[in-house]
Every structure is written in C-alpha cells, then in structure tokens.
Amino acid sequence: MSDQSRPHRTAAVIPAAGRGVRLGPGAPKALRALGGTPMLIHAVRAMARSRAVSLVVVVAPSDGTAEVRHLLDEHALPERTEILVVPGGDTRQESVRAGLDALPADITSVLIHDAARPLVPVDTVDSVVEAVRDGAPAVVPALPLADTVKEVEPGAPGRPEPVVATPERARLRAVQTPQGFDLATLLRAHEAIAVSGEGATDDAGMVERTGVTVVVVPGHEEAFKVTRPLDLVLAEAVLARRRATDAY
Ligand SMILES: Nc1ccn([C@@H]2O[C@H](COP(=O)(O)OP(=O)(O)OP(=O)(O)O)[C@@H](O)[C@H]2O)c(=O)n1
Numbered sequence: 001m002s003d004q005s006r007p008h009r010t011a012a013v014i015p016a017a018g019r020g021v022r023l024g025p026g027a028p029k030a031l032r033a034l035g036g037t038p039m040l041i042h043a044v045r046a047m048a049r050s051r052a053v054s055l056v057v058v059v060a061p062s063d064g065t066a067e068v069r070h071l072l073d074e075h076a077l078p079e080r081t082e083i084l085v086v087p088g089g090d091t092r093q094e095s096v097r098a099g100l101d102a103l104p105a106d107i108t109s110v111l112i113h114d115a116a117r118p119l120v121p122v123d124t125v126d127s128v129v130e131a132v133r134d135g136a137p138a139v140v141p142a143l144p145l146a147d148t149v150k151e152v153e154p155g156a157p158g159r160p161e162p163v164v165a166t167p168e169r170a171r172l173r174a175v176q177t178p179q180g181f182d183l184a185t186l187l188r189a190h191e192a193i194a195v196s197g198e199g200a201t202d203d204a205g206m207v208e209r210t211g212v213t214v215v216v217v218p219g220h221e222e223a224f225k226v227t228r229p230l231d232l233v234l235a236e237a238v239l240a241r242r243r244a245t246d247a248y
C-alpha cells in the first residue's frame with residue numbers, strides 16, 4: 001500500500017528514446033510530426049494538461065537530449081509544469097529507469113507515459129492519478145478487445161504457427177498508458193527485475209511480478225499507440241477532428 005501520510009506530488013516520466021523501427025525509416029518516432037508538431041510535444045502537453053502533474057521527465061534518445069531540450073523550449077507548454085530531459089537507454093525498461101532516477105525526493109507517485117501515445121485525453125490521465133491517490137499502488141488504463149486472441153507456439157519464420165489456446169476474450173484487456181504507480185512500489189519492481197535480468201513489455205507487468213495487485217481503470221480509444229504507419233494516419237485524423245471541433 002502507498003504511504004497515505006505524505007503529501008502527494010505526482011510526476012510523469014515519458015520514455016521517448018525509441019527509434020520507431022515499426023513506423024519505418026526516419027527520425028526517432030517521438031520527434032516525428034503529428035499535425036506539424038512533434039509527437040513528443042503532444043505527449044508532454046497531454047501530461048501537463050492534468051492539474052495533478054507538476055513535473056514531466058522526458059527520456060530522450062541518448063544522442064538527442066540537446067535537440068529535445070531545444071524542441072521543448074520552442075513549443076508552448078504550461079509554465080506551471082517543470083520539465084527535465086534525461087538520456088534514455090537501449091530498452092524501454094532502461095529508459096523508464098533513467099527517468100525514475102531523475103525524480104526529486106518529494107515525488108510520491110509517478111505516471112509512465114509512452115511518447116508514442118500522443119493523444120491520450122486528460123480525463124484518462126486524471127482517472128489514473130485519482131486511483132493512485134486513492135491508495136492503489138499500480139493502475140493501468142485499459143480497454144476490452146474487439147478481436148479474439150490466440151496463444152500460439154512460435155515456429156520457424158514463414159511457417160504456420162500452431163494455436164495452443166484461446167483465452168476467454170471477456171477477461172482480456174488491452175493496456176495503455178499512462179500507467180500510474182506509488183513511486184516506491186515501481187522502484188522496488190525495477191530493482192527486482194534488474195536483478196533477475198528479465199525483460200517486460202510494460203511497467204505494470206513488472207509490478208505484478210513482485211506480487212503487488214495492479215488495477216484497471218477505463219482507457220480511451222484515442223490513447224492508442226502510434227506503432228505502425230497506419231496508426232499515424234489515424235492519429236492525424238483524430239487530431240484534425242479535434243482541431244476542427246475543440247480549441248486544441
Ligand atoms: N530504448 C527505448 C525504447 C522505447 N522507448 C519508448 O517507449 C515507448 C513505447 O515504445 P515503442 O512504441 O515500441 O517505441 P519504439 O521502441 O520507438 O518502436 P519500435 O519498437 O517500433 O522501434 C516509446 O515512447 C519509445 O520512445 C524508450 O524510451 N527507449
């Protein structure tokens with residue numbers, strides 16, 4: 001359980017050090033444009049829109065910290081939000097760890113948010129923060145699945161893969177970010193996983209392995225991850241619709 005006696009201060013860590021291989025050749029994914037603005041700037045604004053977030057740590061490509069600092073300086077961001085930039089690592093897990101290491105001592109809870117999810121609405125961010133502040137040590141936004149999922153036995157490349165199981169779809173959720181944590185809980189998970197040397201595809205998965213219960217709050221369709229070229233087409237369409245209908 002989180003320490004309820006300390007005053008809350010929430011930070012967001014944005015891992016943005018990936019190359020974006022699945023998106024295709026070009027600049028690191030977080031620096032590519034969405035509606036004329038780098039995806040990372042959208043992601044920082046998405047975190048800063050939450051009144052609960054007073055610090056954002058951007059984890060930049062290790063050879064791109066100066067470029068990222070420059071980008072942040074030239075785009076409008078709320079003045080009440082402090083922004084730090086640190087260099088990332090070779091894996092998402094290492095990049096998140098670099099962001100956590102930069103947090104000041106008064107931070108009690110943290111959001112980990114993919115730069116690759118630039119359009120997450122503030123209500124989703126706030127509901128994650130609220131659940132953590134209410135005492136949940138680990139919270140993920142998630143949506144039910146539309147497709148049926150099969151577990152397969154991976155075989156040789158190009159060969160059909162045998163199905164070994166069909167998990168009950170109604171019990172499955174597709175997990176998004178920001179994922180919210182009591183900071184001490186997430187740090188313990190990172191330390192435990194670093195020792196065992198195992199990788200993990202999200203932070204909540206690491207916390208689960210330490211025996212802590214992770215809870216789910218509703219995610220949002222527009223919090224999807226820009227991973228492949230078609231995702232960028234969809235993100236452009238969502239952004240254009242927002243700009244036509246909101247003061248975005
Ligand atoms: N070494 C890494 C790898 C990933 N990330 C970040 O983790 C988030 C989720 O990763 P993903 O969408 O897989 O991004 P990439 O690793 O850039 O994509 P790909 O796997 O296609 O190269 C992204 O914001 C990415 O920048 C990171 O900070 N450091």
Ligand SMILES: C[C@](O)(CO)[C@H](O)COP(=O)(O)O
Pocket residue numbers: 092114174175176177201202203225
């Ligand atoms: C953290 C995540 O976005 C949750 O769905 C996802 O696991 C990241 O995976 P990636 O392969 O690093 O994009």
